[in-house]
Amino acid sequence: MTREARLTIDTGALRHNVAILREAVAPAAVMAVVKANAYGHGAVDAALAFEEGGVDWLGVVDLDEAVALRRGGVSLPVLSWLHAPGETFERAVRFEITPAVSDLAQLEACAAAGVPAVHLCLDTGLSRNGAVESEWEALFDRAAILEQSGLLRVEGVMSHLSNTSPQEDGHQLASLVSAVGSLGERGVNPPLQHLAASAAALSYGVAGRLTLVRFGLALYGLSPFPDRTPEDLGIRPALTLSVPVIGVKAIPAGEGTSYGYTWRAPRDTRLALLPIGYADGIERIASNRASVLLGGRLCPVVGRIAMNAMTVDIGPDRGADSVAVSLGDEAVLFGDAAAGHPTAADWAEATGTIAYEVVARLSHRLPRRYT
Numbered sequence: 103m104t105r106e107a108r109l110t111i112d113t114g115a116l117r118h119n120v121a122i123l124r125e126a127v128a129p130a131a132v133m134a135v136v137k138a139n140a141y142g143h144g145a146v147d148a149a150l151a152f153e154e155g156g157v158d159w160l161g162v163v164d165l166d167e168a169v170a171l172r173r174g175g176v177s178l179p180v181l182s183w184l185h186a187p188g189e190t191f192e193r194a195v196r197f198e199i200t201p202a203v204s205d206l207a208q209l210e211a212c213a214a215a216g217v218p219a220v221h222l223c224l225d226t227g228l229s230r231n232g233a234v235e236s237e238w239e240a241l242f243d244r245a246a247i248l249e250q251s252g253l254l255r256v257e258g259v260m261s262h263l264s265n266t267s268p269q270e271d272g273h274q275l276a277s278l279v280s281a282v283g284s285l286g287e288r289g290v291n292p293p294l295q296h297l298a299a300s301a302a303a304l305s306y307g308v309a310g311r312l313t314l315v316r317f318g319l320a321l322y323g324l325s326p327f328p329d330r331t332p333e334d335l336g337i338r339p340a341l342t343l344s345v346p347v348i349g350v351k352a353i354p355a356g357e358g359t360s361y362g363y364t365w366r367a368p369r370d371t372r373l374a375l376l377p378i379g380y381a382d383g384i385e386r387i388a389s390n391r392a393s394v395l396l397g398g399r400l401c402p403v404v405g406r407i408a409m410n411a412m413t414v415d416i417g418p419d420r421g422a423d424s425v426a427v428s429l430g431d432e433a434v435l436f437g438d439a440a441a442g443h444p445t446a447a448d449w450a451e452a453t454g455t456i457a458y459e460v461v462a463r464l465s466h467r468l469p470r471r472y473t
């Protein structure tokens with residue numbers, strides 16, 4: 103019996119999701135966003151599955167993540183869009199990574215390093231990275247000069263939506279389209295124009311998708327919409343988090359469990375001990391709120407989730423509430439609703455967050471197995 107919690111990632115589901123989403127947004131090209139360890143799925147393995155599934159690009163936050171993909175044997179084009187001040191971009195040349203540049207200094211550094219192609223990252227309203235509109239003229243003028251002198255190609259132009267409302271997203275789209283026009287007036291015509299991530303790509307039709315969409319969450323088989331399940335979208339969750347039972351203990355009515363006795367047994371019952379906790383990326387706030395699938399039943403997480411352990415109520419050892427559990431049985435924290443598992447969305451709802459956070463916070467140290 104292994105003592106360890108484990109993430110099982112169904113690479114067939116990742117490839118299936120590529121096929122479904124690619125068809126949904128055709129003729130736009132597809133970038134798989136594999137930042138944050140591929141939303142907890144394991145960056146290199148997920149990237150290789152997406153590569154096999156036929157995505158056109160991979161997207162990551164920074165050059166560290168991009169270099170890790172190259173070292174793992176990933177050969178697809180990789181875009182990275184968040185850079186530290188003073189970044190020299192020499193690694194971008196060495197590892198054939200395409201930077202998205204957010205300002206003139208980054209553009210100049212790319213040209214100086216000999217980066218062959220960049221995307222221009224524009225802030226159309228998110229107020230995070232990306233050049234703001236007042237900087238566009240200088241950035242576009244310089245990009246045009248660099249391109250005309252053969253020093254560097256502007257292969258793409260990108261922005262990122264706030265997903266606040268269709269109106270506000272529409273303003274951002276209009277702003278990006280006008281930027282593409284201004285670049286065109288300077289003779290710069292980037293073939294890759296991209297703005298939409300999962301939610302926009304699946305909501306806004308062909309105009310909003312431009313020539314490339316950047317899919318993160320949906321490619322992992324999770325829905326970006328509160329009112330549409332993965333099944334509604336035809337996608338399949340790829341990740342299952344399971345953990346073996348390492349202890350079963352009978353406790354009398356009134357007995358508490360874990361720190362602070364935030365839960366006391368309402369009746370004589372049994373607790374199953376699961377070796378997973380907040381050090382593995384399970385939110386402590388899920389204490390007394392979430393459930394796991396064990397012995398064919400949903401069993402509530404009771405008492406405080408600790409650093410490396412949690413307990414679930416499996417009922418008395420006989421009667422209607424009793425769940426048949428033996429040491430070594432697997433409890434599923436979340437996975438695919440179609441298999442009867444609780445989902446990342448269930449955990450998100452129980453803890454007041456979003457499925458993105460539930461998967462992205464899963465610790466790197468959890469063993470990942472690919473099927």
Ligand SMILES: Cc1ncc(COP(=O)(O)O)c(C=O)c1O
Nearest residue numbers: 135262299300301316317318319
């Ligand atoms: C710039 C950028 N593009 C695309 C994505 C993918 O978003 P989603 O997971 O909603 O598809 C992200 C994720 O936050 C992002 O930061």
